[in-house]
Amino acid sequence: MKRKILITGASKGIGNAEAQRLSPNSELFLHASEQSSFENKISNAYYFGYDFSKIENVDAFVNELKEKTDKIDVLINNVGIMILESFANFKDEDINTLITLNLHSHLLLTKKLIPMLLKSKNPHIIFMSSMSAKNQIEGESVYAATKAGIMQFAHVLRNELAGKIRVSTVHSWGVNTWGDPEGSPILVPENVAEVIEFILDRERPFVIESVDLSHELQWKGTHAPWSPDKI
């Protein structure tokens, strides 16, 4: 029987690579901000367009999802954006957008979907966090706060749902979703998709709680090439 897998932020980048990798053995439910964001649609998939930077859209999305299925086997909380700025110069609305999209929408969606996941024989929730959650990269203060929030939330949720729903978290250094030349010292979305498939294919009661991913030659430090100048 094919697993019913919901991936948020699945129109491009890491979420799209996950959808491509998992599609042969899954019935996919794919979310992005708009249905028109999806190119090259997969045949065994449902498509949804909801802007999660407006928190009320999470409820609207869940209502439409329930028209298509009453059960979900896997929830991949992948949606997220990065806004880079020195904190002193951060726009108020950008702080709000990052916290709503990268953190609040994940918590609310997860809460709304727990009853649908509990209908599965082998339910799993995966959160896409980031190595920003564990580092001190200048310009990423708000992004890091959301990703550290997700990391810690997932740790507690794993304990609360133990024996019922497995919970895993993925932390990655940079993944080339912006078109660096091929061969650049950075991961590609397919690397993350491979790890997600590996996590999902482990048999219970084994759970991969958390993984850290990097390219072996990848930039690591506190003042990144893309960090803003000091104020």
Ligand SMILES: NC(=O)c1ccc[n+]([C@@H]2O[C@H](COP(=O)([O-])OP(=O)(O)OC[C@H]3O[C@@H](n4cnc5c(N)ncnc54)[C@H](OP(=O)(O)O)[C@@H]3O)[C@@H](O)[C@H]2O)c1
């Ligand atoms: N790339 C990296 O270096 C990296 C590293 C570590 C962790 N991550 C995390 O991995 C996840 C995926 O990142 P990515 O680099 O693959 O991103 P991406 O290529 O920019 O894709 C983002 C996805 O999220 C959707 N999205 C963006 N804003 C949205 C909104 N307001 N409402 C609903 N959907 C929205 C996009 O849909 P539309 O096409 O409709 O905009 C798209 O499907 C994020 O959580 C990110 O923080 C990324």
